[in-house]
Amino acid sequence: MTTISAGIDVGTGAIKAVVFESRGEDTQWLARRNFKIRQRDPLKLARTAFDEMLDETDLSEDQVHYVATTGGGENVPFATGHFYSMTSHARGAIYLESEARSVLDIGALHGRAVKIDGRGKVLAYRMTSQCASGSGQFLENIARYLGIAQSEIGSLSLQGDDPETVSSICAVLAETDVINMVSRGITAPNILRGIHLSMAGRLAKLLRVVKADDGIVFLSGGLALDEGLRGALNDSMTKMKLKIDAKSHPDSAFSGAIGAAVWGAYRYHKLLEQGVLEKAS
Amino acid sequence: MSKESEVVKESSMLMQKEMIADNYEALTSTAESGRKVASTFVPGNLNELIMCFGMLNNLPEINAIQNGMRKKSGAMIMDAERNGHSEDVCTYVKADIGQMSKGNIAPNGKPMPAPDLLLLSYTGCFTFMKWFELLRHEHGCETVMLQVPYTGDGVITDNMRSYVIKQLKEEVIPAMERVSGVKFDIDRLRENLRRSAEAEDNLVWVLESAKNVRSPIDAYFGGVYYIGPIFTAFRGTREAIDYYRVLRGEIEQRIEQQLGPVTPEDDMEEERYRLVVEGPPNWTSFRDFWKMFYDEGAVVVASTYTKVGGVYDQGFRHDPDHPLESLAEYCLGCYTNRNLPNRVDMLVNYVNDFQADGLLVNSIKSCNSFSAGQLMMMQQVEKRSGKPAAFIETDLVDPRYFSAANVKNRLESYFQMIEQKRSRIEAA
Amino acid sequence: MKCYIGIDLGSTTTKAVIVDEGGEALGHGITNSRSNYDTASKVAKMEAVISTRLTLFRQRLKCTPELKDDTSQLLTELERCFRLELFLEQLEELHRACANNAGTVSTVDDRDALREALEEIFQSLAQKLESLFAPGVARKSNFFRDLAGSAYMQASEEVAKQTGLSFDALLNVYDKSIIQVESRPPSANLDEKFLAALDRVTEETGFDRERVRKPVQDALKEDIEECYTVGTGYGRVRLPFPKEHIRSEILCHGLGAHLMYPGTRTVLDIGGQDTKGIQVDDTGIVANFQMNDRCAAGCGRYLGYIADEMNMGLHELGPMAMKSTRTVRINSTCTVFAGAELRDRLALGEKREDIIAGLHRAIVLRAMSIISRSGGVSNEFTFTGGVAKNEAAVKELRKLVVENYGDVTINIDPDSIYTGALGAAEFARRSGTQASLATGGNPS
Amino acid sequence: MAVKDIIERCTELYRDLEFNAAKRWKAAGSDRKVMGYMPVYVPEEIIHAAGMMPLGIVGGGDQMEVIHGDAYYQSYICRIPRSTIELGVTGKLDFLDGILFPSICDVIRNLSGMWKMMRPDMYVQYFDVPQNFADGIGGEYYVKELEHLRDEFSALAGRPVGDDAINRSIALYNERRRLVREIYDFRSEAPWKAPTAEVHLLMRAGLVIPVEEHIRMMQGYLAAAREEDRPVRDCCRVVINGSFCEQPPLNLIKTIEMAGCYVVDDDYMLGNRWLLEDLATDGNPLEVLADAFLHHSADTAAKYCPRKEDVGRFLLQSVKDTKAEGVIFSAPSFCDPALLERPMLADRMSEHGIPHISFKYAENSGQMQPIREQAGTFADTLKLWS
């Protein structure tokens, strides 16, 4: 039978949503949305994303068997159930890259390293702490200050040949550090590369802590597509003697939403079997 | 500067260098010598007792300091953190554990033997207890605990003293006998204690020499070198006696020649500020840190860090006539085993007796034993001495927590503040 | 006339104060800090010179019997028009820079469409800015970056919607250009602009041009001789000054507060990324101080992040918080998480003004801790720094000071943001007059 | 009383930073005295026998705005001492007749000295406990320390505190310990019936009300909670470890349960169940207390473990007894004892194949999102894959 499930990932920076159709192992995308939150109410935005996808797929709400939320989406009123980010990113990673044995989710404010097995089971994980130093948000602010578009960050950073390290552990003070660097004539590529390296160092450390030591590390989240960060990560991992390979996928940003949708479909069947579908949450 | 003093200056330093090198040599050649190694901590370290059993004394704090000064500690700490040790705990512990996992190489480049005995002198610091539990957890060495009760009311009670002595007699000494195969000989201990006391006299003289206005020593940055032998594996040895005799001679000469303290660059030109410092130094940027002082003409005339491994300037001496009692008294009296009112008294007296311009607190992130309460101590000292105080925050061996710009900003502001105050007093 | 200058290069704003030989403040200037420290201090100095000139006009006008009564109106108008002149010039520069940079944007294929869009944006920008400088209009900020920036955002959002061009690309052009414009040193011919502004004033208001022109020209003729400059603030070590011209910001703030209110014993300064608690004695000498370090939680930038998150001007936050009826308790004041916290709370159904009020309280609580650490509050208490402009912060502070330290006099000067620069200027004056004494100069 | 009412009363006590219940108790008799103490354990029996009320102080929680406390503590020191200082500076503890600082870590140890300087007029006692567990060594030392305490309390009370009185108090505290054990057992059997937030509040209430009242309160709760019909949720079973001193905010405890974890054992408010078994009520009471402390007391990171193989034994036992599926190490930020111990305990758990995670908190943590996410992922994993 065909199961329709939706995954909605409510992040701090953006909302990602997908609708999936699955027939056993066979799954296919029906629709997707990625909305920056900016100044809007995330819950309303989630609804908008869901409605737009229903529109696009010509489905009605009750034709969707399971709406799974993830990220900060516990309070989404139309959800059937909720999976926590690392659970869904793990599954999403396996979906997009079956060889992945760990996931690095790099979002607007948090970084998370998750060690997984071939079935997408979470074995160990670690998050960055409460302090937002070296987050996606920080990078975004700096890029704006330097007058660099988000899509240019990566390629510029790769040109950095003499990276300048950011000394402050605080993201706010680091901003001043960066201004200081500009005043000393450090070039944008070197500044960006410095930031990337310091972020990468932190992220690689997370990977080491979860003892991710073989296979592929799948990059998910908004910064997964930043090739500068990817390069810096590979460098940092080599330096830390981590023999793993960082890979991302054009749909990396959606991996949380995908994972939630896949788990949603799975849970739907399980609950059907158990005959408890009514109280699915 | 005269040629002569240059030569003399170097002789105590060379002596010390040689002593340390010899000790590491002995530690790293136990495979050949068959000697046993006891690891223990600087506060409450029972070197005289360890020597009675022909054992070598290995101090993990000192190893961490060495690694800090060689800028190796950062990587070791990260290594330990990766293995699940928290960012929040003492970095000495993590540097030590990191050193182990990196092959446990001594500063002389040779592998350090696993200790035969962990002598857990639980004196003045909670972390000690878990530190050795962690080492035992990873290496499974024999461990013996010596609990030194905290002098919460500022006095050493009979119950405390007899508890320590009892542990020495019934647990520590038997464990040492077992590990070393040597029978305990109290006369040997008395002999060692006699030597300790002799060296201690000269150490106290050296530290007090800073009472001279135009102090011949820096009692913090220089002080950490002066306390080296007596706080580590040399208390109770012949070498320590010789070292302190030579050191005293050198300083007598400096006083005569009206010289200021030795610094890494040159003798200090002018003594502009006299400070008392509370708290351990930072080791990863020790030189840069020191430079911030001598560049501005600031001399530290007294410090509490030079009392962590034993407080001698208040009259205590190791006493060959009461060997175990005096070991107990020694442990109970270490600086961080004293209650806060007592620590404040010491600081106020230092500010007054050494004619200091004020108190500087270097608060160490790692060390709750030192740091918890320092802000209040500072307020009390300010109030009681009438001298201004300043507060900086660094860490022992974690380079991530030494922010040079920050520390410099504060020190500069502090010195300018003292200066301004002074000009005002002069004007009045 | 002999002038002494203090420059406070802060993390968010750069301030300059000019004092005369007697220590009287003649003028002050402010600009946003930027990566080019040299330019930042030049601009701040220029602003201070402008304000000094205005002071001089005031003096002249007061002596011109027929204009005496109109002095303040005239000065307000003159300043307004003068600023407009400056802004239009900068806008022109920005326009040029944007046009140039349009060619370098990699994310847009149709460069011509981009250029066209820019033309449209700048047209509406010029109008908007001119209307912002119309008589009697309150502005969000006086910094070109802020005013042009928010107008540009608005205009480009609309243009993006109409043309289908990417908003991010337009934003990017602006980001690239503003940093170039900001790094250029200010143009030198202030006199010309004053005269042009004067023309505009007389045109718009009907003052007799000839009669006004004379005192203005007289004032412009007065030579402002820069005798000694002292730098302070976060960026002081990078100022192109010799060491003896640099003072710690703690001392400058202490002295500055003392000069403003000689009875001051405790000073609180909340700046962009630091908060300082300072105790001074009866001569303005610092007796004790504390400041935050390593973590910028609860400093001025925090409000900046919140304002950005809400798409509001900094000066609008205070009034919004004042509307609160119930304070929400906020425990984390990490600046970077501020936005997330705000969103979290909104999602929980709390009201905006209540949350904002809670955020203000959180900042002030942190400041109270720092003061407490420096030795508490003694009478009199002076609050300085950019955040002192925020009424909600001031209200919370007053409340907490009274609750914790009883009835003390609380001083807040509208110009308190210049406290550090004022202290620096006084240091400059002391050094300068001493130096001239030493070299046999005549200090009168 | 219904569960709701009891919990409401507990919540009120929990929020009351003025300690009105203790003040009321004190006001009811002119010779009544209140003796404050810091976590984790003090021999309350001796205090009680001296006619005093022991008052447990666990900081200011997330309700208190700390203004002066930060003037006493650097940012890298845990929260509880600074909010306790705040309580002191703002006069909220002025009604105490004395305060005990038990040996648990250097922070509380040093706080004893700070208190001495801050309140030279108050009875302030640092209370050291043995880390040597031999009767003839640590035991002897401890009995003498207890004697010292008893003599001091006698002096304070103005009358000798006799063995009989202490024995009577021991009997009363035996009753309390029995009830505490019963509540924990009840929760472990039916965690949906006794949410951890409730159990926590109930245990916390015991710190600030007379023991007799606490006993009645717990009896009432047990009776009412057994009757209560609450839905069973799809949750996994976890043991919490590391929270024996500074307590997490109530929201954090709720967050853990909401994220899908039933807490079936924890070390919150460990003082209430420090001594594990009933104590003899007919012996030399100080020796009985010492014996219980040395040989039958709960385990925390603040204790020395003489044998390597015994590290973590207590926690393992608890996991086994409560049939827990995993362990959450949840420690206060900057808490030396808990954080230094954690790697050893974590290794033990791994050796026995017990899944575990860890995070840190502060008593005033505001952001629950990271906690929710970590506990939630843990629960997801246990649920999806078991």
Ligand SMILES: Nc1ncnc2c1ncn2[C@@H]1O[C@H](COP(=O)(O)OP(=O)(O)O)[C@@H](O)[C@H]1O
């Ligand atoms: N192409 C890109 N290159 C670099 N960074 C990007 C890109 N796209 C998005 N980002 C960054 O990703 C972050 C959002 O990531 P996301 O995983 O959606 O975060 P969250 O889940 O926390 O909302 C933003 O900070 C944004 O700056």
Ligand SMILES: Nc1ncnc2c1ncn2[C@@H]1O[C@H](COP(=O)(O)OP(=O)(O)O)[C@@H](O)[C@H]1O
């Ligand atoms: N008009 C205003 N209303 C409210 N707050 C303001 C206003 N102007 C500036 N601020 C606050 O003041 C801060 C800058 O203060 P300032 O003392 O100039 O800092 P710094 O010296 O570090 O540059 C800003 O971050 C902002 O929060």
Ligand code: SF4
């Ligand atoms: S250091 Fe910076 S990023 Fe970290 S908590 Fe403080 S303000 Fe936030």
Ligand code: SF4
């Ligand atoms: S906590 Fe302090 S005393 Fe203890 S080991 Fe660390 S540095 Fe030494």
Ligand code: SF4
């Ligand atoms: S929380 Fe931990 S470090 Fe803090 S006082 Fe309690 S036991 Fe000590």
